[in-house]
Amino acid sequence: MKILEVKNLKVSFNTYAGVNQAVRGVSFHLNEGETLAIVGESGCGKTVTSKSILRILPSPPAVIHEDSEIYLEDRELTNLSDREMIGIRGSEISMIFQDPMTSLNPTMKIGEQIAESIMIHQGKSKRNAIQDVIELLDLVGIPNPEARVKQYPHEFSGGMRQRAMIAIALACNPKILIADEPTTALDVTIQAQIMELIKSLQKKLNTAVILVTHDLGVVAEVADRIQVMYAGEIVETGTCRDIFYKPKHPYTWALLKSVPKLGTENKSELYSLKGTPPDLLDPPKGCAFAARCEYCMNICREKAPGVTDIDGGHQAACWLLHPKAPDIDYRVESYTGGKTC
Amino acid sequence: MLRFIGRRVVIGIVTLLVIVTLTFLLVNMAPGDPVSAKIRQLPDSARETIEKKYGLDKSMFERYIIYMENLVKGDLGDSYIYVGRSVNDVIAKNAPVSGRVVGLAIIFQLIIGLFLGTIAGLFREKIADQVIRVLVVICICIPSFVFAALLQYFVAFKWQLTPIFGWGDPIHYVMPVIAMTIGGLAGYTKYMRNSTIGVVNEDYIVTAKAKGVSKGRLIRKHILRNASIPIITMLGSSLAGLFGGSFILESFFGIPGLGSYYVKAVQDSDYSMIIGMTVFFAAFYIFILIVVDIMYGVADPRIRIAKGRN
Amino acid sequence: MAEKVTIEVEEIDDAFEIIGCEDLDAELISKPSLTYWKDVWRRFRCNKLALIGLIMLVIVVFFTISGPAITGYDYTRMDYEIKDQGPSAEHWFGTDQAGRDIFTRVCVGGRVSIIIGLACTTVMFSIGAVLGGIAGYKGGVVDDIIMRAVEIIVSIPYLVVVIILSITLGRGMFSLILAMTLTSWGGTTRLVRGQVLQIKNQEFVLASRALGGNTKRIIAKHLLPNAMGIIMVSITFSIPMFIFSEATLSFLGIGIQPPQTSWGALAASGRGSLMFYPHQLFFPSLMIVFTMLAFNLIGDGLTDALDPKLRQ
Numbered sequence: 033m034k035i036l037e038v039k040n041l042k043v044s045f046n047t048y049a050g051v052n053q054a055v056r057g058v059s060f061h062l063n064e065g066e067t068l069a070i071v072g073e074s075g076c077g078k079t080v081t082s083k084s085i086l087r088i089l090p091s092p093p094a095v096i097h098e099d100s101e102i103y104l105e106d107r108e109l110t111n112l113s114d115r116e117m118i119g120i121r122g123s124e125i126s127m128i129f130q131d132p133m134t135s136l137n138p139t140m141k142i143g144e145q146i147a148e149s150i151m152i153h154q155g156k157s158k159r160n161a162i163q164d165v166i167e168l169l170d171l172v173g174i175p176n177p178e179a180r181v182k183q184y185p186h187e188f189s190g191g192m193r194q195r196a197m198i199a200i201a202l203a204c205n206p207k208i209l210i211a212d213e214p215t216t217a218l219d220v221t222i223q224a225q226i227m228e229l230i231k232s233l234q235k236k237l238n239t240a241v242i243l244v245t246h247d248l249g250v251v252a253e254v255a256d257r258i259q260v261m262y263a264g265e266i267v268e269t270g271t272c273r274d275i276f277y278k279p280k281h282p283y284t285w286a287l288l289k290s291v292p293k294l295g296t297e298n299k300s301e302l303y304s305l306k307g308t309p310p311d312l313l314d315p316p317k318g319c320a321f322a323a324r325c326e327y328c329m330n331i332c333r334e335k336a337p338g339v340t341d342i343d344g345g346h347q348a349a350c351w352l353l354h355p356k357a358p359d360i361d362y363r364v365e366s367y368t369g370g371k372t373c
Numbered sequence: 374m375l376r377f378i379g380r381r382v383v384i385g386i387v388t389l390l391v392i393v394t395l396t397f398l399l400v401n402m403a404p405g406d407p408v409s410a411k412i413r414q415l416p417d418s419a420r421e422t423i424e425k426k427y428g429l430d431k432s433m434f435e436r437y438i439i440y441m442e443n444l445v446k447g448d449l450g451d452s453y454i455y456v457g458r459s460v461n462d463v464i465a466k467n468a469p470v471s472g473r474v475v476g477l478a479i480i481f482q483l484i485i486g487l488f489l490g491t492i493a494g495l496f497r498e499k500i501a502d503q504v505i506r507v508l509v510v511i512c513i514c515i516p517s518f519v520f521a522a523l524l525q526y527f528v529a530f531k532w533q534l535t536p537i538f539g540w541g542d543p544i545h546y547v548m549p550v551i552a553m554t555i556g557g558l559a560g561y562t563k564y565m566r567n568s569t570i571g572v573v574n575e576d577y578i579v580t581a582k583a584k585g586v587s588k589g590r591l592i593r594k595h596i597l598r599n600a601s602i603p604i605i606t607m608l609g610s611s612l613a614g615l616f617g618g619s620f621i622l623e624s625f626f627g628i629p630g631l632g633s634y635y636v637k638a639v640q641d642s643d644y645s646m647i648i649g650m651t652v653f654f655a656a657f658y659i660f661i662l663i664v665v666d667i668m669y670g671v672a673d674p675r676i677r678i679a680k681g682r683n
Numbered sequence: 684m685a686e687k688v689t690i691e692v693e694e695i696d697d698a699f700e701i702i703g704c705e706d707l708d709a710e711l712i713s714k715p716s717l718t719y720w721k722d723v724w725r726r727f728r729c730n731k732l733a734l735i736g737l738i739m740l741v742i743v744v745f746f747t748i749s750g751p752a753i754t755g756y757d758y759t760r761m762d763y764e765i766k767d768q769g770p771s772a773e774h775w776f777g778t779d780q781a782g783r784d785i786f787t788r789v790c791v792g793g794r795v796s797i798i799i800g801l802a803c804t805t806v807m808f809s810i811g812a813v814l815g816g817i818a819g820y821k822g823g824v825v826d827d828i829i830m831r832a833v834e835i836i837v838s839i840p841y842l843v844v845v846i847i848l849s850i851t852l853g854r855g856m857f858s859l860i861l862a863m864t865l866t867s868w869g870g871t872t873r874l875v876r877g878q879v880l881q882i883k884n885q886e887f888v889l890a891s892r893a894l895g896g897n898t899k900r901i902i903a904k905h906l907l908p909n910a911m912g913i914i915m916v917s918i919t920f921s922i923p924m925f926i927f928s929e930a931t932l933s934f935l936g937i938g939i940q941p942p943q944t945s946w947g948a949l950a951a952s953g954r955g956s957l958m959f960y961p962h963q964l965f966f967p968s969l970m971i972v973f974t975m976l977a978f979n980l981i982g983d984g985l986t987d988a989l990d991p992k993l994r995q
Contacts, residue, residue, distance in 0.1 A: 088582050114588075122585035129583075134576040138675055139598050148594075149584050184674045200584060307704075328704045357699045388835045399851040510983070514975035516927055518934050518950065519968040522957055530958055537958075621931055625954075636935055639846055651847065 035105055035207055035240055036062035036085070042097035043080050043089070050313040054080045056264040062208065067234065067241040069251040071287070072261035075309055078244045081261070082210045085109070085242075086125055087117050104207075123153040126201035130213040132193035136185035142196050143181030149203040168199040173229060191222035195229065202233060209234070210242045215250060227254060248291050252276065257345070260284050263309050263320035270346035280348040282325045285362055319351065327352060327360060381666050385659040392655045396648050397440060401433055450649035460649030463634055468616045471630030474546060475619050478553035479611045486558050487604065490565025491597065497570055505562065512559035520552045521625045538627045549626045553619060557611060564607055568600040575599075602673050609665025613658040720908065726988035733984020739977035743970070747797060750790025758787045759942065767960050776966040780956065785963065788944060789970055795945040797974070799860060800926040804918055806864045811871025812914075818872065819879025829872065836869040845928075849937050859938050863928055867921075874917055878910035912989040919982035923975040930971050946971045 043055040055077040062068050070078045083089050084096055087109065102109040104124065109117070121127075129135045137145060146168060147161035156164070162181060169177035172195040185193060194214060201209055211230065215223035231254050234241050245251060251258055252272065259269035260283060268281040279285055286305040307324040310316050316323070318333040325332065332351050340353040351357055443450070449460035493505040528548060529537040535547050572578065573596060581595045620632030627633070631650070638646040670676045727733055751758060754775070762782035770777045776785035818829040845862040852858035926946075932938035933947030934954075941948070946967045953963030 086583055088579060118585045118587055120585070121583055127583040129576060129580060131576060135580045137577045137581065137595055137599070139602070139673065140594065148581075148586065152585055152587070152590075186675050197580070200580070323704055326703050327701055329699050329701050331699060351699070354699065358701065384831075384834060391835055396847055399847050510976065510979050511972075514923070514972050514979055516930055516934075516968070516971055518931065518954075519972065522954070522961075522964055522968065526957060526961055621935065624935065635846075639849075639937060647846070 033064045034061050035064050036242075037101075037103040038081075038085070039101040039103075041081060041084060041100045041102065043077075043084050043100075044095050044097070045093045046095065047093065047313075053312045053315055054264055055084070056312075056315065058261070058264070058266055060259055060266065060269065062240050062242060064207070065234075065238045065240055066256040067231075067243060067254050069243045069245060069255035069258045070261060071245055071248060071251055071258060073246055073309065076261045077264040078261050079212055082127070082212055082242060082244050085208075085210065086121055086127055088121070088127075119153070122149045122201075122206070123204040124206050125208045125210065126204075126206040127210040127212065128194070128197045128201045128214050131217045132190055132197055133217070135197060136193060138185055141182055141184055142188065145185075146196065146200050146203055149200055153204045164203070165199070168203055169196070171233070172196070172199045172202075173225075174199075190218055191225065194218060194222075194226055198226075198229065198233070202237065202239070205237055206239060208240045208242065210244070212244045213246070214243075216245070216247070223250070230254070248287060260287065263315070264312055265320065265349065267321065267350070268348040270342075270348075271344075274343070274346040278343075278346070279362065280342055280346075280353060281350045282327050282352070283321050284348075286324075319349075329357065377670065378663070378667060381663045385663055389652075389656055389659055393441075393444065393652050394437075396651050397437055401436070444652065449652060450645040452643050452646045455643070460646055460653070463646070464631065464650070464653055467629055467631040467634050470540075470628060471616045471619060471623065471632055474549050474623075474628060474630065475553065475615050477546065477550050478557065478619075479608075479615070481550070481554040482557040482561055482611065483604075483608065485554070486561025487565050487601065489558075490562040491569050491592075491600070493562065493566040494569025494573065494600070495592070495596075497573075502566075505566070509559045509562050512555055513563075515556075517552060517556045518621050518625055520555055521548070521622055524548045524552050525625075540628055545626075545628075549619075549622050549628060552622055552626075561604065561607060565600065565604060568603050569596060572596050572600040602669070605665060605669050605672060609661055609668075612665075613661040615661075616654070616657060723912065723985075723988045727984050730984045730987060732980050733988075736977045736980025736984060739973060740981065743793065743974050743977060744797070747790050747793035750793075751787045754784060754787050756784040756787040758783060758791045758944075767956070767963075769960070769962055777960070777962045779952065779963055785949075785966055788949060789946070789967055792944040792946050792949050792967065793970060793974075795856070795939060795943060796926050796929060796947070796971070799856065799863075799929045799945070800922040802860055803863050803867075803925040804921045806860070807867050807871055807921065808914075808918060810864070810868040812875050814868070815872040815875025815877075816879055819876040819883065826876075830876075833869040833872050836866065845932060846937060854937060854940050856939060856943065859929060859932065863925060871917065871921075874914065878913060882907075882910065909989075912985075916982055916985050916989065919978060919985055923978040923982075926971065927975060 038061070039059050041055055041058045042053070045052040045054055058077070058081055060068070070081065072078050080089065080094075084100075085102055087096070089096075096110055100110055104120065109120070112120075136142070143162055143165050144158070146165045147158055150156055150161040150164055151158060154161075165181055166177045169180055174180055174192055174195055180188075185196075188196060197214075209230075214230070215226050218226060227250055230241065230243075233239070241254075243251070243255060255272050257269065257271050258275045259266050260275070260281065261267065262283050268275065268279065268284045270278075275284060276288070279288060286303075289303045290305060292302060305324060310320055310323065316333075317336070318331075319325070319328075319336055322328045322332040329351055337349045337351045337354075339347050339349045341347055342353070352360055440450075447461070449464070451460070452458040452463075489505050493502045496502050525537060525548065529535050535544050539545055578591070578595055581591055586595070616631045619630065620636050622628070623630040623633035624636050635647070635650050635654075638650065746753075760783060762778075764782060765774075765778050766780055766782040768774060768778045774784050774786065776789060779785055779788070814829055818826040844866045845859070848862040848865070849858050852861065929938055929945060930947030930950065933945050934951045936951065939945040939948045949967035950964050950971070953960075953965075953967065957964050
């Protein structure tokens with residue numbers, strides 16, 4: 033059952049150097065209780081996309097195009113007033129951010145910061161809310177919650193702060209949790225713990241999760257569906273199996289190739305995709321990936337490819353899928369490590 | 374926390390000692406030995422009392438010791454020119470006057486400055502901000518005596534809203550307080566604006582927005598709370614000048630405060646008065662700086678708790 | 684669901700022939716890159732207020748230098764016949780109590796005020812740069828001593844020192860400059876030390892040294908300009924601060940003494956006749972405000988041009 037539908041999302045930023053088209057027509061949906069991962073390199077527009085859903089982009093430079101539509105169940109979000117959006121943020125859709133060290137108010141106690149959500153959206157008094165907060169801290173795995181509630185953020189470690197952030201986000205049991213690179217700033221072992229926590233909470237509360245990340249390893253563990261973004265567009269989308277075992281877009285291939293695998297021969301070079309994404313102040317007329325694609329064809333430079341349905345929900349935007357294009361036999365090296373989608 | 378305070382107090386005392394010693398040395402090394410020249414002008418009986426009290430016939434080192442002994446007892450010195458008047462008397466009489474005027478000005482500066490600064494910061498680059506910034510630049514560039522002169526000329530002389538000179542009634546407070554407030558307003562506004570801009574761009578403000586915190590609450594509990602902490606430092610500097618920092622304006626308006634008395638002492642070359650008052654100003658200044666450091670620690674939980682652990 | 688697009692592919696020759704991407708330069712960055720100072724200057728230029736400040740400063744300097752030559756009056760020549768006149772065609776700023784042309788006096792006084800501002804700033808920065816540099820570079824005990832001294836200096840109310848020194852050294856330009864400089868080098872020392880420490884502690888400096896890279900070139904090319912930028916801003920704000928202090932002190936009678944004159948001294952002598960001949964106080968005051976405004980606008984412009992965070 034669909035709870036979120038994004039149609040033709042276009043976001044641009046007015047800078048002194050021109051108009052930067054960060055997101056250029058992105059469409060996707062999210063089903064109840066599922067985990068959708070949005071992957072791509074820095075600058076591909078995944079964070080801008082996620083922040084646009086909640087409309088927390090800084091508004092003078094950022095502009096969401098009129099044609100864009102975002103539906104939360106049956107409500108259209110881009111036309112809501114500020115006041116209505118405020119009612120949705122934190123209660124129906126929540127977000128957690130990348131850097132736990134700077135994402136919490138240093139002069140407010142942790143308990144109060146979590147309670148704030150509850151007080152605003154559920155109208156409870158501070159004292160009542162604090163009770164809920166203690167339970168929440170317990171739920172996210174922070175030991176000794178009664179004492180921790182009165183402490184300040186700088187008294188928490190990085191991992192614990194991220195747990196507190198998760199508590200804030202889930203305080204009002206939202207339908208959707210947007211996690212923007214939640215583990216990038218953490219140690220590897222803590223990363224695993226936090227992802228475990230998100231997974232278990234999601235099951236418990238039946239929250240749908242949009243996970244924005246550039247780390248494919250994390251994605252394999254938790255995602256139901258994956259969409260790959262490049263230069264402000266979605267280039268491929270599908271279930272976890274589709275993407276890892278039957279990828280169809282050259283960019284997806286490049287991403288998969290660059291993940292170091294166990295069992296690779298010693299001393300073989302790590303693969304890295306050459307070049308950088310195109311400048312979106314002046315987007316290229318053809319396919320945005322053409323300049324870095326070893327399978328680039330003449331048509332790729334002239335016209336942007338449309339979306340091709342491959343199989344069920346699996347789609348990709350690439351000229352190689354056109355009936356007239358040559359067949360590329362992309363062999364999927366088995367993604368060892370025993371992870372299954 | 375105690376260690377923190379202790380350290381500041383120790384440095385404060387050392388600083389004070391340095392200042393006192395330097396002051397003493399400098400005044401006594403002035404060419405022409407002005408001290409004895411002044412003393413010679415006094416009637417004989419007074420002269421003998423002073424010479425005995427300060428050991429003026431002794432070596433400089435011994436005089437220094439006597440001076441320090443007196444100081445520790447709380448005696449800041451006697452005037453060499455006006456017989457029977459001591460520094461302590463002058464301070465007791467004139468300090469409250471200064472305190473009231475400057476105190477009022479500080480309160481207004483703080484309130485208006487914080488308000489304007491916050492608005493400028495929140496509406497950055499928009500009309501309100503541009504207007505406020507222009508006003509701030511203009512205020513910074515106009516010396517206090519020019520403000521005072523303008524006020525005197527227009528408000529008192531031309532429009533006759535307040536008396537030109539004098540002291541005693543509330544109406545006499547108007548011009549000096551306005552002049553002082555405008556002068557110091559700019560600093561608070563500028564500082565608060567920069568502080569607000571810094572805070573508004575922090576990640577935790579985005580987190581708060583994503584929680585659904587309303588604009589009003591965001592400003593009060595998240596932005597202001599963090600942006601006003603650095604202002605405490607500025608408040609400290611202002612408070613340090615509570616008793617003596619306003620000499621220009623006091624002289625200009627004829628207010629019998631400590632500042633104008635200090636200027637008079639300098640013009641009269643009343644050296645012991647100058648030294649005594651200097652010591653008082655320096656001691657008060659240092660005291661306020663320590664209080665400010667403590668207040669900062671109380672206001673910012675990061676410092677308070679970290680220091681507490683030590 | 685996104686629409687599928689049917690495209691006319693016939694018009695492109697060999698539309699589906701694979702050609703790869705070797706010939707394209709995917710790492711081309713489209714905006715032309717500017718050197719650090721060019722970028723700063725560009726941003727400064729775009730700031731109208733800053734440019735106005737620059738123009739104002741040029742005007743002031745011009746008149747201070749050549750004002751007396753233009754009017755032809757001698758700034759000391761007294762003529763009681765024409766005393767206390769208001770502004771007119773012959774005397775642009777009017778005359779003072781002794782019949783001297785105020786415009787000429789303001790120009791000459793301006794030289795003193797500006798020179799004091801520049802002199803104090805130079806001395807203050809020299810002391811501050813040397814001490815701050817040593818403290819930052821050497822660290823350890825040397826750093827501790829210098830910083831303790833700074834803490835003490837900074838706690839001393841500066842007007843007090845000025846007054847005391849003026850007693851010892853007598854009044855006049857020399858003791859004024861000395862007094863004002865002695866109390867203000869603390870701030871500069873801290874500033875320079877902070878910059879030196881920043882440079883020292885950049886991680887890539889460590890990395891570069893470990894890998895045998897040319898650290899000096901990196902520092903000279905990237906870090907020094909940044910540090911210098913901050914110091915330049917500080918200088919731009921210090922000059923008016925000293926002019927302001929000199930004006931205040933001279934106004935109180937503790938600064939510049941006759942026959943020398945400065946804006947503050949001129950204002951002081953005009954103060955007595957404020958009610959009757961306000962122009963005698965206002966014109967020197969106007970010059971002070973004008974000059975300070977110029978420096979502040981330039982300083983604000985520089986700050987905005989140099990600050991990466993305030994970039995739009």
